[in-house]
Amino acid sequence: MTKLKVFLSDSLNPHLNLATEEWIFHNLDPSQQVLFLWRNEETVVIGRNQNPWSECNLAQMKADNVHLARRTTGGGAVFHDLGNTNFTFLSPKESYKRENNIQIIFDALKNFGIQGEASGRNDLLIPFHDGPRKFSGSAYREKKDRAFHHGTLLLHADLTRLGNYLTPNPKKLQAKGKESVRARVANLTEVAKDIRHEQIVETMVASFEKFYGGKAEIESLTLSSLQQIPELKAQYESLSNWDWLYGNTLEFSHKMDEYLSLGFFDFHFQVEDGVIKDLKIFTDCLYPQLIEEITTSLRGQTYRGETVRKTLAAAREKYSDLSAGLTELEDWLCRHLEV
CATH class of the missing domain: 3.30.390.50 (CO dehydrogenase flavoprotein, C-terminal domain)
Structure with missing residues (x-):
């Protein structure tokens, strides 16, 4: 039987949570199925190759106590708050199927009367009378023996906040069409008004166990976990230091x-x-x-x-x-x- 492992973050620190993702990806036994559920305090997360000075309004972020975090993968800037529940799956590469993870998410959401649908490679949608709207985006990584899938579920996120902290190139803003992109996004509370992080965690773990037909070993992680797990501590120190957040910027x-x-x-x-x-x-x-x-x-x-x-x-x-x-x-x- 496949070994199941669930990590639940008791911390809202973005650097710990992103470090946990890196630790899971690089250090855990890839023969097991792993689910990590977490959320961050207000944070702008930029991609590996982005420039915080040109992408972000750093002074406004400091005034509002908004964290800056940089992930090790590419892509653009996103805003996390306590209305986002983030998920991370790690699977053996040879048995990995993206559809499995999507099924686990959809089965969890059925507990709240939500019927989701997948779109393209990255997005999960819910139908509205004026067309489907996105409540989840995700990304993928892999190496020779493991596959990694992570993303976010919008529960009751403040969808207007990212604009307060970004200073995007006007050409980029014009090309992307800011208003049309925002109009396609929806919080799950729009169709299940009482849904909360704690409930999603409970139903996601149950759905994960049911899908794989086993009982998961569940472990909670806090900042104190850094003292017990040297590899996690090393990832945390790497992702939270000034050199990584700001110094790792092209000319x-x-x-x-x-x-x-x-x-x-x-x-x-x-x-x-x-x-x-x-x-x-x-x-x-x-x-x-x-x-x-x-x-x-x-x-x-x-x-x-x-x-x-x-x-x-x-x-x-x-x-x-x-x-x-x-x-x-x-x-x-x-x-x-x-x-």
């Missing part, structure tokens, strides 16, 4: 300009792997030596608010009569790159 330029009390400032940053490789400041400020010192100090430093704050603190100490203007400059810069 890009960031331009910003503003009229401030010290003059007009036009900053041109050239950034590679999260480090300021070059910086030019065009300004009508009356203190050229100050501008030269700021430029020299920032070059070669990490591209983060902490770096700017340290540099401007040193400048305030030396140019104490310009303290108010330098504080204004610091606040403005940090609003654009605060991490």
